[in-house]
Amino acid sequence: MQEKTQGRGVWSTKAGFILAAAGSAIGLGNIWRFPYVTGQNGGAAFVLIYILCVICIGLPVMIAELSIGRRSQLNPVGAFRKLAPGSPWVAVGMIGVATGIGILSYYSVVAGWTVGYFFKTVAGDFSRFITSDTSGQIFNSFVRNPTAAIGFLFLFLVLTAAVVMGGVAKGIERWSRILMPALFILLILLTIRSVTLPNAGEGLSFYLKPDFSKITAGTIGKALGQALFSLSLGMGAMITYGSYIARKENIPVAAGYVCLFDTLIAIIAGLMTFPALFAMGLRPDASGPGLVFVLLPTIFAKMPGGFIFGAGFFLLLTLAALTSTISLLEVAVSYMVDEWKWKRLRAVVLMSGLAFIIGIPSALSQGASQWLSSLPLVHLSFLDLANVLLGNYSLTVGAFLIAIFVAYKWGIKSTRQEIEAEGNVFHFGRIWSFLIRFICPVAILIIFIYIIITGDFF
Numbered sequence: 001m002q003e004k005t006q007g008r009g010v011w012s013t014k015a016g017f018i019l020a021a022a023g024s025a026i027g028l029g030n031i032w033r034f035p036y037v038t039g040q041n042g043g044a045a046f047v048l049i050y051i052l053c054v055i056c057i058g059l060p061v062m063i064a065e066l067s068i069g070r071r072s073q074l075n076p077v078g079a080f081r082k083l084a085p086g087s088p089w090v091a092v093g094m095i096g097v098a099t100g101i102g103i104l105s106y107y108s109v110v111a112g113w114t115v116g117y118f119f120k121t122v123a124g125d126f127s128r129f130i131t132s133d134t135s136g137q138i139f140n141s142f143v144r145n146p147t148a149a150i151g152f153l154f155l156f157l158v159l160t161a162a163v164v165m166g167g168v169a170k171g172i173e174r175w176s177r178i179l180m181p182a183l184f185i186l187l188i189l190l191t192i193r194s195v196t197l198p199n200a201g202e203g204l205s206f207y208l209k210p211d212f213s214k215i216t217a218g219t220i221g222k223a224l225g226q227a228l229f230s231l232s233l234g235m236g237a238m239i240t241y242g243s244y245i246a247r248k249e250n251i252p253v254a255a256g257y258v259c260l261f262d263t264l265i266a267i268i269a270g271l272m273t274f275p276a277l278f279a280m281g282l283r284p285d286a287s288g289p290g291l292v293f294v295l296l297p298t299i300f301a302k303m304p305g306g307f308i309f310g311a312g313f314f315l316l317l318t319l320a321a322l323t324s325t326i327s328l329l330e331v332a333v334s335y336m337v338d339e340w341k342w343k344r345l346r347a348v349v350l351m352s353g354l355a356f357i358i359g360i361p362s363a364l365s366q367g368a369s370q371w372l373s374s375l376p377l378v379h380l381s382f383l384d385l386a387n388v389l390l391g392n393y394s395l396t397v398g399a400f401l402i403a404i405f406v407a408y409k410w411g412i413k414s415t416r417q418e419i420e421a422e423g424n425v426f427h428f429g430r431i432w433s434f435l436i437r438f439i440c441p442v443a444i445l446i447i448f449i450y451i452i453i454t455g456d457f458f
């Protein structure tokens with residue numbers, strides 16, 4: 001990224017931007033969240049709805065967010081203020097900033113587990129004879145230890161803060177170039193091992209043969225939430241990243257690539273997970289947030305050189321999580337730097353400190369504190385509750401409002417002008433405008449009403 005005169009960067013190349021946006025999108029959402037949410041929500045039918053949500057809602061909203069960002073050249077709050085002066089629309093930006101810090105808090109807890117698992121693998125904690133039972137015990141005693149849970153949360157936030165301090169660009173663009181392909185190759189290798197395990201067929205059919213009787217209002221809401229979470233939409237991350245794209249770039253093409261890569265990685269992560277899960281005798285709906293952490297060591301144990309694969313995988317996953325937390329933190333930081341004229345250093349320290357404090361209850365909610373592990377009324381852990389409220393509902397409300405804003409406030413015409421700047425062609429522009437005006441808002445509204453009527457919130 002080169003610095004422009006007013007101090008706002010621009011991604012140095014088109015590939016650079018796609019890599020950075022893909023870096024934000026691809027992370028724990030694909031490899032940790034997608035498999036366990038799919039497992040809890042019935043498998044193949046959920047995956048189909050998920051893909052539908054990516055195409056009909058995710059992609060159009062991503063185009064909308066990137067356009068808002070590039071037009072305004074600002075953080076989400078400033079962007080709404082600039083495009084709709086004196087209106088309450090700035091609130092959408094503010095909700096986005098708050099949601100970003102909230103997601104950062106519990107996301108960093110799970111990213112901390114990844115760091116911990118890297119060290120555990122290197123230390124030789126997983127023997128070649130590990131079973132799903134012993135692996136489950138190792139996971140439980142790890143996350144139950146408050147010092148480790150909080151320590152790794154802290155460590156991960158320090159890493160995130162260090163990168164964001166130096167300005168987003170330099171790091172991400174360069175890292176993503178090596179990181180993404182490496183992660184992809186490793187995922188493919190693990191998938192090959194997983195699908196060739198004995199009894200893999202049962203897992204494949206759970207993952208690929210839809211059973212629509214398992215679909216409820218809540219399932220559809222979770223598929224949509226997962227799509228938005230995985231694509232980093234609904235809280236302004238893509239507005240912020242869009243503010244760094246040069247005007248000569250074609251936004252819809254870039255958005256298309258990001259959605260494609262992100263979805264591909266999630267689908268492959270599922271293909272890696274379910275055959276192994278059934279082969280190891282685990283139940284897809286019972287494991288929750290611990291799923292991949294329990295499962296992966298058992299796959300590594302069954303690979304020649306599994307130690308190397310294991311260490312490599314957790315290292316790459318840590319870096320993939322880092323390119324996502326960078327974007328979560330950057331939203332709040334760019335807001336404070338632009339709007340409050342804070343120094344970058346101050347904004348970074350305060351916001352990552354805040355995420356650390358809010359992250360503590362999530363870190364303690366996996367067994368360290370009984371109360372936080374199963375909250376009264378909802379019977380969810382604090383981490384699960386944050387994950388549903390912020391990672392699903394807050395992003396869904398955000399995406400709904402962004403679609404309404406672009407379609408009816410800023411306007412289809414102005415958006416298209418921005419997209420078609422400098423002679424860019426907007427392929428499928430009419431389909432996009434249909435989706436953003438009608439399908440996105442109406443579908444989200446129907447899903448919400450359906451969830452409220454059936455009371456299927458969690």
Ligand code: PHE
Binds near residue numbers: 024025228229233328
């Ligand atoms: N998309 C990221 C992931 O899949 C998480 C994220 C959500 C990042 C929202 C930014 C905004 O890991």
